[in-house]
Amino acid sequence: MNTLHSCLLVNHLWCEVSVRIFWKNIWNYRDSNFYTLIVCLPVESKEILSKNGIIISTSTSKPPMFNYASFCKVLSIDQVHYKLKQILRNQQSISLQNLKNNTYILEQELFKHFFSQGSLKILDLYRNFNFYPEAEECLKNLSELRCKSADLSSEILYQLSQxxxxxxxxxxxxxxxxxxxxxxxxxxxxxxxxxxxxxxxxxxxxxxxxxxxxxxxxxxxxxxxxxxxxxxxxxxxxxxxxxxxxxxxxxxxxxxxxxxxxxxxxxxxxxxxxxxxxx
The missing domain is CATH 3.80.10 (Leucine-rich repeat, LRR (right-handed beta-alpha superhelix))
Known part of the structure; x- marks a missing residue:
């Protein structure tokens, strides 16, 4: 991963190729990746976060160089939940109930962003998520699915079957x-x-x-x-x-x-x- 980071600095072509690899698998994402994704959220999503008192401090306000979410091919619903919960807990003192609510709101906006921008190949599904209209196009070429069906609603499984x-x-x-x-x-x-x-x-x-x-x-x-x-x-x-x-x-x-x-x-x-x- 350190070598991949070094490739980002060679030239624009190497940077573009390396970025696609670096952002392909969500299991390789660091906290900084999630901060970047939050910066990349559309205005509508940021307004929803603001209305719910969810303020995420990021190191930059510059517009993103790439459409990072579109590079993601391996998505874990559970990993997104865990990392966002960790970020919110570290950002501010927050009650357990508010932490649960804010994590849900933030992850839903991030899922909508992923589904509207990308085309997934692998999905790890160990918890429910809202099947947004954008998910249909994003998941139609899914080649690998790993799931614990006991934790999933009948509706989610039915939507996946369609x-x-x-x-x-x-x-x-x-x-x-x-x-x-x-x-x-x-x-x-x-x-x-x-x-x-x-x-x-x-x-x-x-x-x-x-x-x-x-x-x-x-x-x-x-x-x-x-x-x-x-x-x-x-x-x-x-x-x-x-x-x-x-x-x-x-x-x-x-x-x-x-x-x-x-x-x-x-x-x-x-x-x-x-x-x-x-x-």
């Missing part, structure tokens, strides 16, 4: 609360909407059913090349894996041997492209 149809890699954390609330609605809609899903990673804990619903919602199981299943307590039949005829990598991680139910049925299955088997 917008994202070309996800290549899907990483799901599914638990009992997911089964109770959204397993038959948004989550299955989202999975069934994918046309070219290649990698599927499911971690399921404390489930007493519903896993089969997730797997049956796959419209093209023969397109999956990497399948990873992790389960702590729930035992379920593995016979469905036979349908994944083009698997190149299969990973099964269960806490108990009893969880390998019907595993013997796979001994006669034919996976001509399988290269990695991790049990």
């Amino acid at each position: 917008t994202c149809h070309n996800i290549l890699s899907l990483d799901l954390f599914v638990d009992q609360s997911t089964v109770d609330r959204v397993i038959s609605k948004g989550l299955t809609d989202l999975i069934s909407a994918q046309k070219n899903l290649k990698h599927l990673n499911i971690k399921c804990f404390y489930m007493e059913g519903g896993f089969e619903d997730v797997m049956s919602s796959l419209t093209n199981p023969n397109k999956i090349t990497k399948l990873c299943l992790h389960s702590m307590f729930h035992c379920f039949s593995l016979s469905f894996i036979i349908e994944f005829t083009n698997l190149q990598e299969l990973e099964l991680k269960f806490n108990y041997n009893e969880c390998f139910k019907d595993f013997e049925k796979l001994q006669y299955a034919f996976f001509p492209k399988l290269q990695i088997l991790n049990i």
Whole structure:
């Protein structure tokens, strides 16, 4: 990262290339990146912050050299929440309730800015967010989604199913609360909407059913090349894996041997492209 910073100072071309790399992944953002993004917010957003008494001191008032938000391709909703909360806490003495409210207001304005400017490739979704109209265009080319569906509303999952149809890699954390609330609605809609899903990673804990619903919602199981299943307590039949005829990598991680139910049925299955088997 220090080398990348040095590249910014070489010339304009090196600066432009380096800026795009530096701003690509939000997990690499420092506090200074978020201060810059706040400076870049449109007037309407700054007025909303001002009306709610949210004053962020920044080191510069100069207009930005680049449209930094447009360079972001990897966005984590949770990371944005954490970093903004940290910035607000360090800026001023504030009550816990006001900190919660101000963090929500600030992050919503920042999300609107991201969605209106960029086109995301990877989204980490471990908390709800408001699905603004701008998000539809921003997320339509999403290729990788990592989410904990128990923490997401049915509405968010449904909106994603209507917008994202070309996800290549899907990483799901599914638990009992997911089964109770959204397993038959948004989550299955989202999975069934994918046309070219290649990698599927499911971690399921404390489930007493519903896993089969997730797997049956796959419209093209023969397109999956990497399948990873992790389960702590729930035992379920593995016979469905036979349908994944083009698997190149299969990973099964269960806490108990009893969880390998019907595993013997796979001994006669034919996976001509399988290269990695991790049990």
